[in-house]
Amino acid sequence: MNSNSAPTLDDLRNRLVDQIVAKCPLPPRIEQALRSVRRDLHLPGLAPADAYTNQAVTIKDNPDGPLALSCASVPSTVAMMLTQLDPQPGDRILEIGAGTGYNAALLAELVGPEGQVTTVDIDPGVALHARQALNRTGYEHVRVMERDGLEGAAEHAPYTRMIATVGLWDVPATWWEQLADGGRLVLPLRWRGQTRSVALTRHGDTLVCDDMELCGFVPVIGQHGERTTELAHGTVRLHHDQDQPVDPGELAEVFSAPCTELWSQARVGSEETFDGVWLRATVSDDTVCRIEVTKQALADGVRRPAIPGRSPALVSGGSLAYLIAERDNADHERPSRLGAAGYGPEASLLARNLIAHISDWNTDRAAVPHMTVHPADVPDSGLPRGHVIVKVDSRAVLSLTETNA
Incomplete structure (x- = not known):
């Protein structure tokens, strides 16, 4: 880029990705997707320089409260959650929370032509925004559905990967039925007032967490825990x-x-x-x-x-x-x-x-709890040792192994 000329869109996008990678290296495929998909086209009306800053953008305000109904997530958080999800070519993915459609476009890049991406949103205006943006950016093949994300999309299941871009207090029972055994689920899960992006892999009737990262998301509509x-x-x-x-x-x-x-x-x-x-x-x-x-x-x-x-x-x-x-x-x-x-x-x-x-x-500041999530009807005798947190559709079990031990 000539120092005397205005930065191009490619310059702005690559500069943002450079900033993200400098703080936390990314898998090459995810880094390449971030450099390829145009976030500005999913945020029409926003100045390009603002579209390529590492910050969230509200796309629909909430008339009933301070939190937005829908946001374009912070790009570094998007990158972190995609890394947790680890999408592979050919994966069948369900995304809960369509937002601007930007994350679905990234997912489409990562699963390739042999994969499938379905994204759902409860708000008709948000779903329409995502559909139009995906059409505009060449991702017409991504399926956009207007519906309650807590229901999932059973007609296109099973999914090898599922990701939520809205805050969840519980893992809905319907999602268990739609995630393939061995499949991976990434969601911002809330318990005891905090939110962590947890990466879970299904092993039969148990979801096993292997990574959790601090995050913050607009809460899903319909959970009242x-x-x-x-x-x-x-x-x-x-x-x-x-x-x-x-x-x-x-x-x-x-x-x-x-x-x-x-x-x-x-x-x-x-x-x-x-x-x-x-x-x-x-x-x-x-x-x-x-x-x-x-x-x-x-x-x-x-x-x-x-x-x-x-x-x-x-x-x-x-x-x-x-x-x-x-x-x-x-x-x-x-x-x-x-x-x-x-x-x-x-x-x-x-x-x-x-x-x-x-x-x-x-x-031991590096110690991270081990978490497993189980259906709500699993009896105490069927749970591993640890501290149990009871929700409506699930029970989470937390335990800790000292990293310095």
């Missing part, structure tokens, strides 16, 4: 699962007492993530959920969480504790230390429990 409890006149919100007994009545005055602070020995640098604390805690603790503290609550004196919009919290009865961070520059490489802020009668106990989770994570 998560609850929101508002505190402090709606300025603090707890996001928790339906099986967690969070009682707003018991917590009504939780912030009226002084805050209890405890500190761990764990420290993090400015570029380090500490979401592993949250993930680690879910392996054994059913009190884990997400706390969201608004600017108004902070102005009213509520202790600032590590991340105000999404930090792990432990809730029991009329008490809670959540993750906090403080910069003290005692360690220039890792200037922030992690701790717990507690409120309520059992503030100290819950804060100590959270400190224990932080300390466990700090001992």
Whole structure:
């Protein structure tokens, strides 16, 4: 590219892929697909330079809430999930959440002329957008269906690969029936207030996870396993699962007492993530959920969480504790230390429990839980050893093997 000339579309696309690969190398086939498929044509009306930035783009707003109804996902997240899915030539793929059609185009590139791609979306406008974009970019053979993604698309099953580009709280029973034995399912799965892109392979009646990555997605329409409890006149919100007994009545005055602070020995640098604390805690603790503290609550004196919009919290009865961070520059490489802020009668106990989770994570930050997912009707005797999280259509079992052991 001439330094005095405006970058071409190819320049912009390749520059974006270069940025993604520089942070996380990709399999050659996936990198080539990203360099081949034109994201700008799936985002008409958006300036090309904006189409080739590593950020999500809202394509349909939600009139009933702050989260969009449909987005074009962050390109690096698209690349990460495609790597997890590992599409092969000839695969039969079902995508849940058509979005702009861009991901379906990438999938079509990866499965080749012998493969098949079906993408579904519940919103007629989004499905039409995807259909038109795929036609415009030469992927007329991709099948686009307007329907509830929770139903899948049984008429074109079985699928060797399935991928969801919307947040799921549960693995629908219908998907089990449509995924071939040995097939692979990648989905943003939510539990205890967090979302991880989990890669699962079907072995009979068990889905075995071999990779999970932090992510965030617009939630699917039709699953209602998560609850929101508002505190402090709606300025603090707890996001928790339906099986967690969070009682707003018991917590009504939780912030009226002084805050209890405890500190761990764990420290993090400015570029380090500490979401592993949250993930680690879910392996054994059913009190884990997400706390969201608004600017108004902070102005009213509520202790600032590590991340105000999404930090792990432990809730029991009329008490809670959540993750906090403080910069003290005692360690220039890792200037922030992690701790717990507690409120309520059992503030100290819950804060100590959270400190224990932080300390466990700090001992082996690379440890990732092992997860298996089973149909909901599998009896306890048929489950492997581990911590069971009960959903509607499935039961997830989490266990942990120390990487330093």
